[in-house]
Amino acid sequence: MRIFSIDSTSKTLSVAVSDGDKILSFLKNNKSTTYMVNIIKYIDKALNESGLEIKDIDIFAVNLGPGDFTGGRIGISIIKTFSFLSKKPVYGFNSLDVFALGFLLKNIEKINKVLERGNKAFIVPLMDVRNKELYFSIYEAKRVLKKNINNKNLKVYEKLIFSFVKNDYFYLLQKTFDNTLLNQDNFLDGFFSIVNRVRCLTNTTTCAPSLENNEKFQKQTSIFYLTGNAFKTFEEQLSELKEALTKKEGAIKIKVDKFNYYPEARFLNLLANFKYENKIPSLPIIPIYVRDFIPFSKEKK
Amino acid sequence: MISKKVNKKNQKFKNNFFTKDESRNKREVLILGIETSCDDTCASIVRNGKEILSNIVSSQNDIHEKYGGVVPEIASRKHVEMIDIVINEAILRSGINIDEIDAVAVTNRPGLLGSLLVGVGAAKAICYFKKIPLIAINHLKAHIFANMLSDFDISTLNDKFISLIISGGHSSLYLCDKNLNLSEIGHTVDDAVGEAFDKIARYLNLGYPGGPVIDKISKDGDSNFVRFTRPMIQSNDFNFSFSGIKTALIYRTKKYPELLEEKNIPSLVASFQAAAVDVLVEKSIKAAEYYNVDKILISGGVAANSRLREEFKKASSKKNIKVFIPPINLCMDNAAMVASLGYYEYLKNNFSDLSIDVFSRSDY
DSSP: OEEEEEEOSSSSEEEEEEETTEEEEEEEESSOOOHHHHHHHHHHHHHHHHTOOGGGOOEEEEEEESSOHHHHHHHHHHHHHHHHHHTOOEEEEEHHHHHHHHHHHHTHHHHHHHHHTTOEEEEEEEEEOSTTEEEEEEEEEEEEEGGGOOGGGGGGSTTEEEEEEETTEEEEEEEEEEEEEEESTTHHHHHHHHHHHHHHHTTTTTOOSSHHHHHHHHHOOEEEEEEESOTTTSHHHHHHHHHHHHHHOTTEEEEEOOSOOOOOHHHHHHHHHHHHHTTOOOOOSSOOOSSOOOOOOGGGO | OHHHHHHHHHHHHHHTTSOOOGGGGSSOOEEEEEEOSSSOEEEEEEETTTEEEEEEEEOOHHHHGGGTSOOHHHHHHHHHHHHHHHHHHHHHHHTOOGGGOOEEEEEEESSOHHHHHHHHHHHHHHHHHHTOOEEEEEHHHHHHTTGGGTTOOGGGOOSOEEEEEESSSOEEEEEEOTTOOEEEEEEBSSSOHHHHHHHHHHHTTOOSSHHHHHHHHHTTSOTTSSOOOOTTTTOSSSOBOOHHHHHHHHHHHHHOGGGGSGGGHHHHHHHHHHHHHHHHHHHHHHHHHHTTOOEEEEESGGGGOHHHHHHHHHHHHHHTOEEEOOOHHHHSSOSHHHHHHHHHHHHTTOOBOTTOOOOSSOOO
């Protein structure tokens, strides 16, 4: 399956072409803000490098945001048109999924060590969505021995967004807490309670009421990796959170990856390939907005 | 040396996008027009700049109605949802095959940026995918070409003509030469005429859009009920002003609250409409006489106003000036006019690069 994807929802415009999960070409521009001018040039270049033509593409993928309104609309408008001209399917993804997968693949060694020790690893992409608000989801990274699982029984894992095989293991990325919006002022309390809830929720299945299991649960550390692009604006809140959580609860550790990541198109190809292979339906291809747009209320006048 | 190399590369990049073959010289040219400059998502297929095969308009009026005007952010959100559906519908209804389209014409200025970029993005994608040329269109110039789709015969167009474009966003007079180059000779110094209609309708709680509502109610009213001033009607230029009439109406109703009684509303808005139309007719005729031109082409949403159509008809028969007004559905924003102008640009090989941007302001 030849997949073509555009991500134009951040400062970085990126385009990728792949054959299944094998990336054939990937282009990204860190500086450009003039997407309207450059986008066709990038599309053409990426296709040329991959040796394919736009007509050869079987699946289209696009980042639906949240993110830059202008950029996102250009990308979605173009991908939608390609899909309608070629009568090929299009898959759309939430920015947070792209962040989470990007982090997992970049830090797979680190996460592997955590899992080896019997601890739990969570990925928390945080997005700065202005208005002093943070937007995030929580994903759990798991691994299962290859012999215990095959492609067919992947379905038992709910809200699975991606999986891949490495060495003896199946690695799974599961969305455990859905898109949430928290204000800067009550971020600390809100996030703390969510993290605790996630820790308990993800353990109920493995923790039967037996005493032995309960002890196991108490010993198990859950490590939350914070990633995303909110660190410049929310540095203060995040370091406060880190302090608070490490003091209060030994079982929960927060690690902050301070580097500001931007979503990249190549991860869209992987996500689209996974969705296609597992026959998971796409989100509707319209931009994702964090909040509804309310221009002004009539009462105000 | 290096710069030469780069240039060559760019050249190759530009020319590769559409293949020039002999069949392009055929007589029949099919243009797909796309228009998303404001709140309507439109697509249309037009044959030879004259024959409309399909003309789809997805209006957002009922969404913007509650705000009393177009909210740019909402308009843009709706365009993204509708764009591929509207284009698909235009192609299906026209009965042609998508591969038969010779070029795509798209509005890239002037308008709301968030809206324009959705249409331009889709147009670029079609041109890149189908390897056909892209034609960037000025929305105002396209409005004039709504006339070419009705009774105006372009072969009679040997001389200059005057064009009056009146809508919710624009009120301008243009002088157009035989090469279809526009030069502005007058414009509104404050509100556009359609904007004044909208604001009056909002003030009197008549609904949105204001133009059609006021037009309808006015038919039962007496246009001599209140004598409003005709601002700038005597001035030596071709500029307009409409916010003054609007303010006059608001202060008149504050001074005489009985004007706001239900029985007086039709006559009140009829009087306002008469004042606005008088200025438009007077200035357009004056411009035609000054430039010694015998044709006036009117277009834009306000050209759908029935009083304006009547008054222009009367004036033209008196002055031996021909006035052309497109049918009402072509007065509003639509993509057929974009496709029609696209045809004339196509004949002149006025193609745009796929790197064109969108602009909020007109280039003339």
